[in-house]
Amino acid sequence: MLYPALKLVSVPVMHALWRPRMEGREHVPTHGPAIIASNHLSVLDSFFMPALVPRMVRFVAKKEYFTGNPVAAAWMRAMGAMEIDRENVSAAQDMLDAAVEVLKAGELFGIYPEGTRSPDGRLYRGKVGVAWLTLTTGAPVVPVAMLGTQKVLPPGTSVPRLHSIGVRFGEPMTFTGDAGSARDRRRVTDEVMVAIQRLSGQEYVPRYAASVKGAGEAGV
Known part of the structure; x- marks a missing residue:
């Protein structure tokens, strides 16, 4: 499998170029399933975090990441990313079904509750x-804050810049409730977002990031 070899090569390179600061890595379970829930500042979040977490983190990524740059596509596949067509009407449920299988297998699954990258560095309402x-x-759920990754690859750029980054892990969170209850789903999601906001220090916006992007706000 390419994953161990890729990490062996990539982690020293990342430390040399971007000097990642990691806090709370001991909060990532050493075995068994867990959901890694992170803020989302840059497309590079899905490169940095899987390389820096001690265990493999499975992410879902939109199919464009697998059909563009062949190097990026190869990296995504080797790091365990799963392709999804976001134009498909069943994409959201397909992603959740795939995640359930990952967790049933005792693996880590990574998710960005905001659903898309922040358009302005603030933290938006979670889905x-x-x-x-x-x-x-x-x-x-292990809440995670990515720090500074938007400065490595600002929106509209294609060449990564040298800038220190950080990854901050919070304590695992467990919840009770009914997955079929809209009230319970909203309550749990809001609690996760509060935990992420405490770790990241970002300003919180009680709106969905996608709606801000669609309205052309924040210069996007």
């Missing part, structure tokens, strides 16, 4: 998929 996953599977 309830993360709550459905934890309430359906019983897997704990």
Whole structure:
């Protein structure tokens, strides 16, 4: 499998170029399923975090990442990313179903509750998929803050810049409730977002990031 070899090569390179600061890595379970729920500042979040977490983290990524740059596509596949067509009407449920299988297998699944990258560095309202996953599977949620990754690859650029980054892990969170209850899904999601906000220090915006992007706000 390419994954161990890729990490062996990539981690020293990342430390040399971007000097990642990691805090709370001991909060990532050493075995068993867990949901890694992170803020989302840059497309590079899906490169940095899987390389720096001690265990493999499975992510879902839009199919464009697998059909563009062949080097990026190869990296995504080797790091365990799963392709999904976001134009498909069943894409959201397909992603959740795939995540359930990952968690049932005792693996780590990574998710960005905001659903898309932040358009301006602020933290936006979370979508309830993360709550459905934890309430359906019983897997704990590990909140994560990515720090400074938007400065490595600012929106509209294609060449990474040299800038220090950080990854901050919070304590695992467990929840009770009914996955079929909209109220329980919203409650759990909001609690996860509060934990991420405490780790990241970002300003919180009680709106979905996608709606801000669609409205052309924040210069996007």
